[in-house]
Amino acid sequence: QQQVKQSPQSLIVQKGGISIINCAYENTAFDYFPWYQQFPGKGPALLIAIRPDVSEKKEGRFTISFNKSAKQFSLHIMDSQPGDSATYFCAASLPYSGAGSYQLTFGKGTKLSVIP
């Protein structure tokens, strides 16, 4: 059962444009929603994260928009650059329960290509 659905699978954006990647989740108990960036041959690296008590978080050119009622969140990359070309993963995790893990459930990823 896929608990985090990510779209689109791939995205091509012109340099300077806005890249938008969407994710939807099913489990309303999730309380931490990070986005990871992965370059070929590298491990994922945390880009930005949000908790459901806020609707938006911005860090530089990267913004997460969060819609708790729709169970959706999205990543916006403003002024996209060729160096942003990578695979982006959304993820979600449950609150730490004290009895077990605090594992991340990842989406399937979006391959972003920013063309000059």
Next chain:
Amino acid sequence: EAGVAQSPRYKIIEKRQSVAFWCNPISGHATLYWYQQILGQGPKLLIQFQNNGVVDDSQLPKDRFSAERLKGVDSTLKIQPAKLEDSAVYLCASSKRRGGTEAFFGQGTRLTVV
């Protein structure tokens, strides 16, 4: 600060052979994770350690996969015997504590089973 170290970077084995991967987490990080990333998919958690104890191994195929973290630092993940469907990138990650903090990933080991 040194990152998460993994070795080897690449491994090609025949099916039914065994293979082991090694991970050295960031110094001071008590929590260590092993993830499996199949081509075109997001990482999937296999096992999580807190110090040298297993916190969650519910998604680890225990008939063929095993993992240990001796002395609460380095960890090894073993597959025996390997199957074709085990071809994937095996990622190790670590974090300072359970829950709510950033997990830092290593570069991974790309396993090809032929």
